[in-house]
Amino acid sequence: MYVGIDIGGTQIKYALVDDAAQIFEKSALDTPKDKEPFLEQVTAIIQAYQEKHDDILGVGISAPGIIQKDGMMTTAGAIRSLYGTNLKEEIKARTGMVTVVENDANAVAIAEKWVGNAQxxxxxxxxxxxxxxxxxxxxxxxxxxxxxxxxxxxxxxxxxxxxxxxxxxxxxxxxxxxxxxxxxxxxxxxxxxxxxxxxxxxxxxxxxxxxxxxxxxxxxxxxxxxxxxxxxxxxxxxxxxxxxxxxxxxxxxxxxxxxxxxxxxxxxxxxxxxxxxxxxxxxxxxxxAKLKNDAGIIGAVYPLHKQSQSS
Known part of the structure; x- marks a missing residue:
C-alpha cells in the first residue's frame, strides 16, 4: 500500500493506493500557501495513515511546477513558497518513508499508462x-x-x-x-x-x-x-x-x-x-484521459509500484 498525494493550488487530495491502482480512504484539504504549514500538513496526512496501517511502503506526490528527478522543485505553480524546495527530502526526513515527487501532468500521463487510456x-x-x-x-x-x-x-x-x-x-x-x-x-x-x-x-x-x-x-x-x-x-x-x-x-x-x-x-x-x-x-x-480527478494520486505512486514489482 502507498500514500498518494496530489497537490493543487487550492486543494491537496490524498488517498491510499494499492498495487492494482485501487484507491482507498480518499480525502482532501485546502492547500496552505506558506512553506512550513504546507510541509506540516503533508506530514500530518502521511502520519495519520501510518498510525492506521502498518503496510505502507512509500509516499508518492504529484505537484505543479518544474520538478527535478531528485525532488527539487525549481517552480511549484501557484505555491510560490515551495520554489527551491526539495520536497522529496523534506517529506522523507519528516516521515521516514520512501518518497517520490512527480510533476502533476507527468503523473497524469503515467497513470494513464498504468490503468487508463494509454495502456x-x-x-x-x-x-x-x-x-x-x-x-x-x-x-x-x-x-x-x-x-x-x-x-x-x-x-x-x-x-x-x-x-x-x-x-x-x-x-x-x-x-x-x-x-x-x-x-x-x-x-x-x-x-x-x-x-x-x-x-x-x-x-x-x-x-x-x-x-x-x-x-x-x-x-x-x-x-x-x-x-x-x-x-x-x-x-x-x-x-x-x-x-x-x-x-x-x-x-x-x-x-x-x-x-x-x-x-x-x-x-x-x-x-x-x-x-x-x-x-x-x-x-x-x-x-x-480516463482517470479524471484520481489520475494525479494514481500516477504519483506508480514509480513506487514499479520499483516494488521489479525488486
Missing amino acids: DLDNYLCIVLGTGVGGGIVINGEVFRGAHGIAGEFGWAITKELPEEGNIEYASLNLHISVIGGLCRLYNEALIKEQPEATSTWDAREILQRYTENEPIARQVVDRFHQDLAVGLINLISQYDPEAILIGGGISANEQFFNGLKETMEKLETRHESINFIKQYGWTPILP
Whole structure:
C-alpha cells in the first residue's frame, strides 16, 4: 500500500493506493500557501495513515511546477513558497518513508499508462487543461523530462502575434487554451466589455451551457477556444507524431467540449494541405484521459509500484 498525494493550488487530495491502482480512504484539504504549514500538513496526512496501517511502503506526490528527478522543485505553480524546495527530502526526513515527487501532468500521463487510456501505447502525449496548461511526454514507455526538467511545458508555447511591448507570455497557450487562464478569462473580459455590470464566472460548465443557449459572447469565445486548442494540438502532432494525445482536466469529461474540439480539428486539418494529404496514411487520435480527478494520486505512486514489482 502507498500514500498518494496530489497537490493543487487550492486543494491537496490524498488517498491510499494499492498495487492494482485501487484507491482507498480518499480525502482532501485546502492547500496552505506558506512553506512550513504546507510541509506540516503533508506530514500530518502521511502520519495519520501510518498510525492506521502498518503496510505502507512509500509516499508518492504529484505537484505543479518544474520538478527535478531528485525532488527539487525549481517552480511549484501557484505555491510560490515551495520554489527551491526539495520536497522529496523534506517529506522523507519528516516521515521516514520512501518518497517520490512527480510533476502533476507527468503523473497524469503515467497513470494513464498504468490503468487508463494509454495502456497499449508507448509513445504518446498528455495535455492537462486547468488553471494553466500542463503536459506530459512519454517516449518508449518512459516520461521524457528534457535537459532541465521543463519538457512538456506546452503552455509556454507562443502561437499568437506578440504584443508590441511587455510580457510576451500573453501570446502563449497558457493564456488561451487553459480553462481558467484562457477560456474563463477571455469570456469574462468579453462579457464585462459588453456588459460592465455583469458578474464574472469562473465555471467553464456555465460558459459551455451559455454556448449551447447561443449566447453571442459564449459562441464567439468558445469557438475561438476550440480553434486555439486545435492549433496547439496540430502543432504537437506535427512535432512528435505520437500514437495519441490524451486530454486531461475536468473539462475533458464534457462531451460538448470534446465534440466541438474534434469538429474544429477536422476542419483545420482539411484546410492544411500537407496534413490533409498525410492523414490517409495515419494520424494521431485525440482521446480523453480516463482517470479524471484520481489520475494525479494514481500516477504519483506508480514509480513506487514499479520499483516494488521489479525488486
